Amino acid sequence: MSNLSASVEKVMRLAPVIPVLVIEDIEHALPVAEALVAGGLPALEVTLRTDCAIEAIKVMKQVPGAVVGAGTVLNPDDLDRALDAGAEFIVSPGLTPRLGEAAIKREVPFLPGTANASDVMLALDMGFDRLKFFPAMAAGGPPALKAISAPLAQAKFCPTGGVTPANAPEWLALDAVICVGGSWMVPKGKPDPKKIEADARTAAGLAR
Numbered sequence: 365m366s367n368l369s370a371s372v373e374k375v376m377r378l379a380p381v382i383p384v385l386v387i388e389d390i391e392h393a394l395p396v397a398e399a400l401v402a403g404g405l406p407a408l409e410v411t412l413r414t415d416c417a418i419e420a421i422k423v424m425k426q427v428p429g430a431v432v433g434a435g436t437v438l439n440p441d442d443l444d445r446a447l448d449a450g451a452e453f454i455v456s457p458g459l460t461p462r463l464g465e466a467a468i469k470r471e472v473p474f475l476p477g478t479a480n481a482s483d484v485m486l487a488l489d490m491g492f493d494r495l496k497f498f499p500a501m502a503a504g505g506p507p508a509l510k511a512i513s514a515p516l517a518q519a520k521f522c523p524t525g526g527v528t529p530a531n532a533p534e535w536l537a538l539d540a541v542i543c544v545g546g547s548w549m550v551p552k553g554k555p556d557p558k559k560i561e562a563d564a565r566t567a568a569g570l571a572r
């Protein structure tokens with residue numbers, strides 16, 4: 365395993381689920397992060413999809429125990445913005461050579477998105493073997509990942525996209541899966557910290 369993949373694997377092993385967060389209002393960042401960490405989900409993926417995402421990374425890093433990363437990182441500029449804000453890991457929906465090279469150069473734990481055998485082969489060629497499988501359900505669900513993994517057993521995954529409390533156990537039972545990503549713990553709108561913490565605790569208790 366490459367060093368960068370080893371460091372991202374540490375993040376993947378913090379909990380069975382990485383919450384994928386779309387923070388619409390900066391006021392939500394602190395209560396959401398506190399509730400998730402209190403519930404046992406320390407790795408937090410803040411997607412760069414909203415205007416306050418970069419600020420949200422900075423705010424969430426103040427929560428003791430939180431390991432805050434950036435998601436929806438599409439190019440080297442996004443990667444730099446995320447690192448400047450203090451992101452500790454980087455997640456992308458796909459992989460381009462430009463983005464992969466930037467992650468290698470900046471030596472940041474990087475979880476590139478893959479959806480098929482060719483994507484996984486490009487990632488392996490670049491030295492990445494800890495990968496996101498996205499969009500996990502739409503790309504064929506657990507049977508697809510199982511089939512892709514058969515010839516590419518050195519790659520291990522965090523399936524994300526359509527993962528739910530109902531199907532997470534099936535994903536986590538696969539040899540190729542280290543953890544899953546999902547947004548179900550934090551629905552849109554004003555956060556309900558008690559509910560988020562309870563849902564995080566259930567997610568943190570999933571077997572793998």
Ligand SMILES: O=C(O)C(=O)C[C@H](O)[C@H](O)COP(=O)(O)O
Nearest residue numbers: 411435436457524525526546547
């Ligand atoms: O933003 C990114 O970088 C992505 O790759 C997409 C997210 O991982 C999915 O949108 C999460 O999917 P749901 O759990 O189905 O909500």
